[in-house]
Amino acid sequence: MSKARKPEWLKMRPPSGERFTEIKQTLRDHDLHTVCEEASCPNMGECWSGRDGPGTATFMLMGDRCSRGCNFCDVKTGGMDPLDEDEPANVASAVAEIGLDYVVLTSVDRDDLPDQGAGHFAETIREIKKRDSDILVEVLIPDFQGDAELVGKIIDAEPDVIAHNIETVERLQWPVRDRRAGYEQSLAVLEQVADESDAFAKTSIMLGVGEYHHEVYQTLRDLRSAGVDVVTLGQYLQPSRSHLEVSEFVHPDVFDTWERVAEEELGFGYCASGPMVRSSYRAGELFVENVLKGDGDISEARKQARTDA
Structure with missing residues (x-):
């Protein structure tokens, strides 16, 4: 299936535009990485260019090499570099220069570090908030090997959204994810x-890696039982021939069904579900922004997010 031609709904225009170029140059000037580039995100041009707002870029902290080797991910593995002590301040400066009011931070896994990078993550959150407390910060964190104390460091830094991706259904955790x-x-x-925490809890599921419908439903139930507020579902796309093959190109109608199930049946505050949706997706960010900066009406925030995205 992975060698089959992609269906029409998965074809995207290459990234371009003045805003896209401006953000890319700012990132290079501050020697910063984004998961948008490192993970070959198909929405990079759309998110960076924005529509009526300033656009979105997901900053990737702690280098461009990961200590793990998930079979779906295009981020380089091994050869870890020391942390850049200036990175938290550099990210905050770039956020101010670009003019973002909603910032997404993620990172590679750093199992090689004593605190797995949790302190560095927290410092970056605080640097951004110190410069402008009105900026909303979403973080997409590693699992920190399940160390509750390290997760607590992130919570204590008070981001507005804390995301951690479950990635796939229970049966397929391996071979999709690293065994750790x-x-x-x-x-x-x-x-x-x-x-x-008072932050929104968020996660993401990839479809098209061999899951069954009943497994997706059970995963959504488990996530809601855990208290997750926001979930995204998107199509897995094989970054290269050496990565996990695509099992199925899931039809957009199926994604629409999962969106309805998540929100109307299971009670998630918001679900972004579609072939090109990724964990850091503008519509989800707009939902959070509309809730926190609007009147707090979740139904209205959903409508507005889908209109603006």
Whole structure:
């Protein structure tokens, strides 16, 4: 299936535009990485260019090399570099220069570090908030090997959204994810976020890796039981021939069904579901922004996010 031609709904225009070029140059000037580039995200041009707003870029902290080797991910593995102590301040400067009011931070896994990078993550959140407390910060964190104390460091830095991706259904955690990751471990991280912080708890599921419908439904139920507020579902796309093959190109109608199930049946605050949706997706960010900066009406925030995205 992975060698089959992509269906029409998965064809995207290459990134371009003045805003896209401006953001890319700012990132290079500050020697910063984005997961948009490193993971070959298909929405990079759309998110960076924006529509009526300033656009979105997901900053990737702690280098461009990961200590793990997930079979779906295009980020380079091994050869870890020391942390850049100036990175938290550099990210905050870039955020100010670009003019973002909603910032997404993620990172590679750094199992090689004593605190797995949790302190560096927290410092970056604080640097951004110190410069402008009105900026909304979303973080997409590793599992920190399930260490509750390290997850607590992120919570204590008070981001507005804490995301951690479950990635796939329980049966397929391996071969999709690195063996150090795990379904129960990820659920525990998300449950801690939901129980101990005021932040929105968020996660993402990839479809098209061999899952069955009943497994997706059970995963959504487990996530909601853990207290997750926001979930995204998107199509897995094979970054290269050496990565996990695509099992199925899931039709957009199926994604629409999962969106309805998540929100109307299971009670998620928001679900972004579609072939090109990724964990850091503008519509989801707009939902959070509309709730936190609007009147708090979730139904209205959903409508507005889908209109503006």
